[in-house]
Amino acid sequence: MMKERTAMKQQYDVIVAGAGPAGLLAAKAVAQNGYSVAVIERKADMKEVTRACGQSLLPPNEYFFGDLFHYNATDKRFCFPVMGLSFPYTGPVKNLYEWHMYSPGMQSMQFGGGQTAPIALSYDKQIMLSCLVDELAGYQVDLLADTECLGIGPGPAGFVVATSAGQSMCSLVIAADGTNSRIAQQLGYNNNRRHIANLYAKSYFIQGFNSPCGQSIVTACTFLADGPVYMFLLPRPDGDAWNLLVLSLEEAVDLQQAFVALRKDPRYAQWFKNVKVLQETAAVEYIYSPIIKPVRNGVIITGDAGSCQELECLGAMVTGWKAGCAAATALKERELALAPQALAAYEDWWLNTYIKKYDYQDYLSIFGLAYTMVKPEIIDYIFSIMGTEPFAATFNPYRSVGLIGQRMQSLFPKIMAERPDILQQLGPTMAMFPADVLAQTLKG
């Protein structure tokens, strides 16, 4: 099928690579100030979601990346009241209030309880992308779908960007090309990053999921023959559909087979007995340590392109918008021959808002659970002694890890008394950073 493609102009102020939430919001920030911008996207349809994604915004009940996400139900807008960013989202949403985490032996821990503030907002990413694309139609942005970034080189007044749709020049490049950012790779950003693991994911939109805890977020860690597997079950924003993510850090695990096995597994049989698969997508993501300095010679890294695995949708939006504002400000500084400070300010912001606030080691603990706690039996024991009192209402990966860690520390005397063997077994991994545990185990 022929796709209509806007011709690429010879010259732009800014070229944004990647039309996800970060890239589209970066483009909005640049374009609303009258600067010319092109967004190049590899996918044939910008509005389509072709890779596995959780599609939940978190957390609407706490500050995250310096902002306080808020869904304006009256006007159907996503709002970030600290930085003043807001944009329409006309799709369905569902408030999620609890997160239930299951151990391999079906011990569980709970975050949140009762209908207080929601811990996440489930939304439809295709509609959101579509809304963002429509929002950009109000400005002059060239949206170039089916266009791959082939390379970036120095140009007369900035860069020459080679794409599958031709060559174009620009003053600044914003790399919002996601967690496996090719631009970060090509420009050598990854040389100073640590490659920790790969994350293999399959997402199934399913119907008929018999949730053990209603419209909550359900996650589970389990050990299959080929290796540990994680399940994330997130209610879709409309109807009774759920988004089931099957995740593994090991290439040897066949996720398709894993799903078949999980459906048959007696532990989950009740959950999945009536399940019908509506749609499936997949993703493979490199997990690197984050980029510390996200600007190099006028290339601005933003969103998941610079993060450890991902910033969550919210982090991607906030950083994308900030990158766009920084680019517009940097262009204006050049026009006015002012001493440059905008890009350095973006780097400071990235450092203070992301790197210093959200430790990627904490983030990795979620995926590292099966490795740091070594055995299913140990995970079951730890879950079982955590008590029934729900943890604070959060689905923030960084915060939840902190909360679990705190409670676990207070339980050390109990573990020491009851199961000194467990502390002994956990000794080596607990003395290490999760990244080291993962790198060591997975490469060994």
Added chain:
Amino acid sequence: MAHIYDIVIIGAGPAGLLAATAAGRAGFRTAILERKTDICRIERLCGQTIVSMNDYYFDDLACYSREHGRISFLRSGLSFPYTGPAKNLYSWRIYSPDGGSMPFGNPAETRQKGDFGPVGLAYDKEVLLKDLLADARSAGVTAFSGLDVKGIELRQDTVAVSTGAEQVEASYLIAADGTNSRIAELAGFNQGRTFYCCLLARGFEMQGLKLPEPDILISGITYATPAPGLMFIFPRPYEGRYMVTFLALEPTAPLDGVARAFMQDSPFFSPWFKGAETLRELASSQRILSPVLQPCRGRVLLAGDAGSCQELENSGAMLCGWQAGLAAAAALKEERAGIAPRALDEYAGWWKTTYLEKCPHEVYLMNFALPYVLDAEQDLNSLFSFVSGPLAPCWNPYAAIALIGGLMQNIGPAIQQKNPALLQKLAGMGKPMKDVLAPATRSCAGIEAKPQ
């Protein structure tokens, strides 16, 4: 019965309207109350320029896109439509009574840079208010005009506002009612502020002026009145039209006297006005107080000129109003989601670092202080005679003082040699403004207590 809102804003100027839009976009029930019957009509004198188009101001870079009809502040991402006319202003020149001058920027050079050269932008505030009001309404804001706030009552969880006709109650109140803010007075924000003096002004919108140079900002100083008088000429965004403004810090300098001194009596200035036609006349009277240090009290936020020393300039008011609206929205969200409060503290922190620290009011007041430090006409004439080339292009009251400070370093030795008494007088600029402006404070004593 009271109208119940989440957030209510008093004053529908640029600060108030942007605060309202910010709150409304976040989905909160927002109302804005304006005393004038027509929100979009300008009834008080205003220069109607965006300052500092060529450099950072309030930590941000202002940007006007003619093509898209938008004004944006790039760093913070605030952007709104402005569909009216705009004119680039390429320099600013201060004149001494005998026609000596201190130019900020060489317009021949800056003009060549086109849209990248202006120090300021002349715009039509009535169109801006119309655009901002439409934007606010599209964000779901309810606007009431012709409502004069008589009193406010701070309750446990709300603020009640009484006007003659209506009662309005809201979780948060943003006072954006300008430099003589009644809300600031009523809510106790003015306690502890230093009263400096009043700024009395009359403006004539004129055409047919014969200026030495078109479309630049001009100021002048006169000593012909019992107290010093100032003139500012602001180009309007319409061909050949200017807002000619006369100001004084003391009622003893009658404004028609100041106007006469420039337009009729001064051998240097009066030829500019021969045969010129007055289209419209406006006036204003403002109390100059030291700024409010803490712009939040309970559920009341001060925004824009309501808490500043005289004024923040239009762009400062816009950024500040927007921040206040966002802060109120975030505070409400915090309250409803049970999140530990920080939004109002962050707003107060923004006010402190962006305004109080970067734009010290003592520096702002120096813009009015020159004729008080150099209290004789010949002193000012002499000072300006030492100025040779243009200073850096600038239309920003704070940056200008820094530039003049730099100039003094350069020409100080020459002044020392030729007119040491002048240098001694100039040292008075280093005194606290309270002392420098003491004569004005004394002569305004009678009107100090009466906010309008």
